[in-house]
Amino acid sequence: MISRSLLPALFAVALLFGCRRETSSAAPSPERIVSLAPAVTETLFAIGAGAQVIGVSDYCEAPPEVKKRPRLGTSITPNYEAIARLKPSLVVSEKNAAARERELAALAPTRLLPWLSLYEVAAGVRELGRLSGHVRRADALANELLSKLDRPEPSDGPRVLLVLGETSGDELWFIRKNSLHGSVLAAAGARNAVAEAVLGPPQLSFERLLELDPDAIVILLRPEPERDRAAVLQRFERFPTLEAVRERRIGSIEDPAAFSHGPGILGLVGRLRAELERLKVVK
DSSP, rough: OOOOOHHHHHHHHHHHHHHHHHHOOOOOOTTTTTOOOOHHHHHHHHHHHHGGGGEETTTTOOOOOGGSSSBBBBSBBOOHHHHHOOSSSEEEEEEEETOHHHHHHSSSSEEEEEOHHHHHHHHHHHHHHHHHHOHHHHHHHHHHHHHHHOOOOTTTOOOEEEEEEEOBEEEEEBTTTTTTHHHHHHHHEEESSSSSSOOSSSEHHHHHHHHHHSSSSEEOOOOTTOOOHHHHHHHHOOOTSHHHHTOOOOOEEEOOOGGGSSGGGGHHHHHHHHHHTTTTSOO
């Protein structure tokens, strides 16, 4: 957390670079965008605004072009001096209670967009189109997300628990029903084993897992060449009473799209559907 004693220095940096912008012949263009969230960066490139992105967060990976952009921290831990040096005309990121919106706004106009549910993401895509001047392509992408992912859960669909990453400790990280990935699960033909909306961290104790007893469990993994996938799945075998264990309905998907909160997530629907068919919980 930033100390109050540092705030004057931050504003002094903003004032210094603000003055330079006013007196420099190379005034910042309205197209100089800093993106401090992977999903926002991915979306900007997808709607044709990639050339306008002059800096990205430390965690931006897609598309490959972002590797050529300066890394500027995150909206929670921004590198203020590096951002100021780039003289952005706009800073964008996902909305987060811990984001340094006030401090970032001292450097450039800042927009933090809600980015959890499908409807929030679609609205965020449209707003990025408006801000960057790519309205038509942004509207087309938002419409595609809605047309492919806006599906009600099938009333008779299998109850599936989507787990994020390998299990460790005494809790699982899972996919919330009220999230973009939750919409992917419904579009793939399944119900979320955690039926209620979750507002806090999506963590699940093993005791709660036994209570839920899902029909199937699918683990979403980042690609790692040396991972022992069999060992990842076997970790659930210590719970032999789970139906998913008894019926051998534990699967995994190892794909970069599995962790995307941007346009790349559209590729996850088919992968997830295929995995559920392999596990014989959907036809």
